[in-house]
Amino acid sequence: MATIKPFRAVRPRKDLAEKIAALPYDVYSSKEARKVVEKNPMSFLAIDRPETFFPEGMDLYAPEVYQKAKKEMEERVERGEFLEDPTPCYYLYELTGQNHIQTGIVACAAIDDYLDGTIKKHENTREEKEQDRIRHVDTMSAQTGPIFLAYRSEPVLKELIRQKKACCPINDFVSEDGIGHRVWVIEEASMIAEIEAVFEKMENIYIADGHHRAASAVKVGCKRRKEHPDYTGEEAFNYFLCTLFADDELKILDYNRVVKDLNGYTEEQFLEKVQERFEVKENGKKPVSPEQKGRFGMYLGDKWYHLKIKEEFCSDDCVGGLDVSLLQNHLLNPVLGIREPQKDQRIGFIGGIRGLTELEACVKSGWQVAFSMYPTSMKELFAVADAGKLMPPKSTWFEPKLRSGLFIHFIEK
Numbered sequence: 522m523a524t525i526k527p528f529r530a531v532r533p534r535k536d537l538a539e540k541i542a543a544l545p546y547d548v549y550s551s552k553e554a555r556k557v558v559e560k561n562p563m564s565f566l567a568i569d570r571p572e573t574f575f576p577e578g579m580d581l582y583a584p585e586v587y588q589k590a591k592k593e594m595e596e597r598v599e600r601g602e603f604l605e606d607p608t609p610c611y612y613l614y615e616l617t618g619q620n621h622i623q624t625g626i627v628a629c630a631a632i633d634d635y636l637d638g639t640i641k642k643h644e645n646t647r648e649e650k651e652q653d654r655i656r657h658v659d660t661m662s663a664q665t666g667p668i669f670l671a672y673r674s675e676p677v678l679k680e681l682i683r684q685k686k687a688c689c690p691i692n693d694f695v696s697e698d699g700i701g702h703r704v705w706v707i708e709e710a711s712m713i714a715e716i717e718a719v720f721e722k723m724e725n726i727y728i729a730d731g732h733h734r735a736a737s738a739v740k741v742g743c744k745r746r747k748e749h750p751d752y753t754g755e756e757a758f759n760y761f762l763c764t765l766f767a768d769d770e771l772k773i774l775d776y777n778r779v780v781k782d783l784n785g786y787t788e789e790q791f792l793e794k795v796q797e798r799f800e801v802k803e804n805g806k807k808p809v810s811p812e813q814k815g816r817f818g819m820y821l822g823d824k825w826y827h828l829k830i831k832e833e834f835c836s837d838d839c840v841g842g843l844d845v846s847l848l849q850n851h852l853l854n855p856v857l858g859i860r861e862p863q864k865d866q867r868i869g870f871i872g873g874i875r876g877l878t879e880l881e882a883c884v885k886s887g888w889q890v891a892f893s894m895y896p897t898s899m900k901e902l903f904a905v906a907d908a909g910k911l912m913p914p915k916s917t918w919f920e921p922k923l924r925s926g927l928f929i930h931f932i933e934k
Contacts (some may be wrong), residue, residue, distance in 0.1 A: 569590075574586075611705065630760060664734075742932070
């Protein structure tokens with residue numbers, strides 16, 4: 522049973538939402554974040570990346586950096602740039618782009634569901650990446666970026682979402698990257714009760730993206746429980762901000778790979794090694810975008826190649842059979858010597874949103890070889906999570922990205 526609750530969101534004033542909404546904090550380097558905030562001081566990135574208020578060279582993790590985020594948020598609320606809804610609500614958040622529309626339900630999920638496995642994950646988290654968001658959430662007493670969750674499609678929820686979207690949205694704008702954003706507030710008691718009841722019947726919900734943010738929010742919630750030994754479980758810190766999408770509305774893009782060298786091989790020797798486990802077919806200048814599982818594109822020496830994993834090297838295992846695993850286990854590791862892709866500086870990862878021309882550009886600028894991937898499916902993601910296993914690093918790239926700053930969940934005031 523999943524506990525998905527309505528909450529009193531703190532949201533941007535209607536006329537400011539477009540200026541405030543920001544891409545997630547972790548898609549930017551510190552330098553890039555400074556440029557965004559310099560161009561648009563109202564961007565929520567200023568709060569998500571508060572080092573932008575300080576000179577370059579400032580310790581990004583200094584206590585005063587997080588305190589600045591808290592102070593800035595308080596001042597924006599005082600100025601009336603953010604308003605709190607008077608009653609607990611659900612919200613619909615629609616994103617439109619690249620001939621794709623997806624609509625999620627913004628709500629709060631129970632940290633107990635994360636702790637007991639009702640909310641399932643498919644990636645490991647790294648302590649050092651968690652610490653930054655733990656400090657940010659703990660200092661601000663607020664969660665500012667929703668965790669991206671997925672559930673198996675439910676007809677009842679689809680109908681409720683359809684009914685609500687027949688009304689006028691409270692927010693409706695297009696961000697600089699061409700993504701459309703629309704928001705509806707679900708404040709009707711009957712509709713809230715129906716939504717809550719549907720989620721209560723679900724055995725599992727899945728983290729699609731935002732594993733580090735989820736782990737950080739949960740750890741802060743557990744910390745607050747220790748600080749409040751008389752807690753009832755209903756306090757806001759027992760829940761974390763999320764947006765839930767039906768699996769059939771989500772779009773996973775390819776997550777491609779580039780490698781800096783051929784591990785000492787010449788191009789001819791490298792091709793020979795690849796042919797030991799893959800069928801290889803030259804495709805000339807025409808880029809290769811794989812059209813099914815077990816197929817890969819390879820850009821080498823100004824030529825594209827089709828790769829197909831040989832049948833004897835396929836796997837029925839939910840992790841071993843992933844295309845990212847097949848490439849890692851039968852080419853990147855044994856041929857190119859990349860044993861730990863999450864740590865090896867010789868490999869880079871390129872989100873499919875940037876296209877195959879980006880792979881060509883990388884190789885022409887000094888990388889030696891690039892691989893285009895067939896996207897991981899939601900079915901595969903669910904299978905790995907249900908088996909209690911973990912995907913290899915950089916297995917999924919979700920688009921479009923949820924914006925931060927449109928919904929804020931204060932865990933204590």
